[in-house]
Amino acid sequence: MLVKGPASPLLCNKITNDTDVETVKVKTKVFPDGERYVKLEGDIEGKRCTVVQTTYPNEHLLELFMIQNALTENGASSIKVVVPYYSYGRQDKIFEKGEAVSAKAFAKRIGVEADEFYSVDLHSEKIVDFFDIPAKNLSAMTRLAEHSMEEKGPDILIAPDEGAKDIVKKAAVSVGLEWDYLEKTRIDANTVEIKPKSIDVKGKSVVILDDIIATGGTMTEAARQLKESGAEEVHAGCTHGLFAGDAKEKLGAVCDSVFCTDTIEQEKSEVSVAPLLTDLVD
Numbered sequence: 001m002l003v004k005g006p007a008s009p010l011l012c013n014k015i016t017n018d019t020d021v022e023t024v025k026v027k028t029k030v031f032p033d034g035e036r037y038v039k040l041e042g043d044i045e046g047k048r049c050t051v052v053q054t055t056y057p058n059e060h061l062l063e064l065f066m067i068q069n070a071l072t073e074n075g076a077s078s079i080k081v082v083v084p085y086y087s088y089g090r091q092d093k094i095f096e097k098g099e100a101v102s103a104k105a106f107a108k109r110i111g112v113e114a115d116e117f118y119s120v121d122l123h124s125e126k127i128v129d130f131f132d133i134p135a136k137n138l139s140a141m142t143r144l145a146e147h148s149m150e151e152k153g154p155d156i157l158i159a160p161d162e163g164a165k166d167i168v169k170k171a172a173v174s175v176g177l178e179w180d181y182l183e184k185t186r187i188d189a190n191t192v193e194i195k196p197k198s199i200d201v202k203g204k205s206v207v208i209l210d211d212i213i214a215t216g217g218t219m220t221e222a223a224r225q226l227k228e229s230g231a232e233e234v235h236a237g238c239t240h241g242l243f244a245g246d247a248k249e250k251l252g253a254v255c256d257s258v259f260c261t262d263t264i265e266q267e268k269s270e271v272s273v274a275p276l277l278t279d280l281v282d
């Protein structure tokens, strides 16, 4: 049975369109004091259950823990947890002494009431090792590259920094496009130059791809640099569109278009990850 997490209703519908799996809705409410309530609206006793629930923003993380508990308490025979966007993935190590490793803390908690875990474009591959249950990281990058080809007609795919170069390379290779990444070079104490490592973008149409857009700072700066280097068109795409604060306005001022997947459902979700997840509920 597919348990339709309240954070991912449209994605769950898309997944069920392609399968004949039974579904269970989840009722949620918020008590006057702010505490939350979760109830499965269907009988899952003895059933193999897959819950699809993104964990952003925070209330959806809490809901996931409660849904998992409802599945355990009401007798599901197995629990597969699918988290399209796994929040807190960027805190995957101690950067400064005294910090929590949040990505590990939540992985441990999820593993207490689950048999398997799946996610899409985890911030780092090592997060799968934080789980005490089998865990797998799927990638939406090929789908983003295909969408770019169909809708934006780019000459090149670009990673906004070295950290994203491997995922962008994979995406570009899958559609047969050229790729590059933006390299930061320190010229002197006060000057940093950011430009494509090896390709001249002058007069070209470029799609920048990353795993996450949060404040939009990374993408906006990358797009600005590419336009300054003479790029004709710059489109920004990512798997997880958090778009915190005024990110959309900042991006809109410099990018020709901005798009993301439906791991976090919103108006810019032009690409669905449903085809990646359909097999998980069969």
Ligand code: R5P
Binding pocket: 163, 164, 210, 211, 212, 213, 214, 215, 216, 217, 218, 219
């Ligand atoms: C960083 O490691 C990530 O891959 C993204 O580049 C980053 O999270 C984007 O954040 P922001 O939109 O706030 O610059």
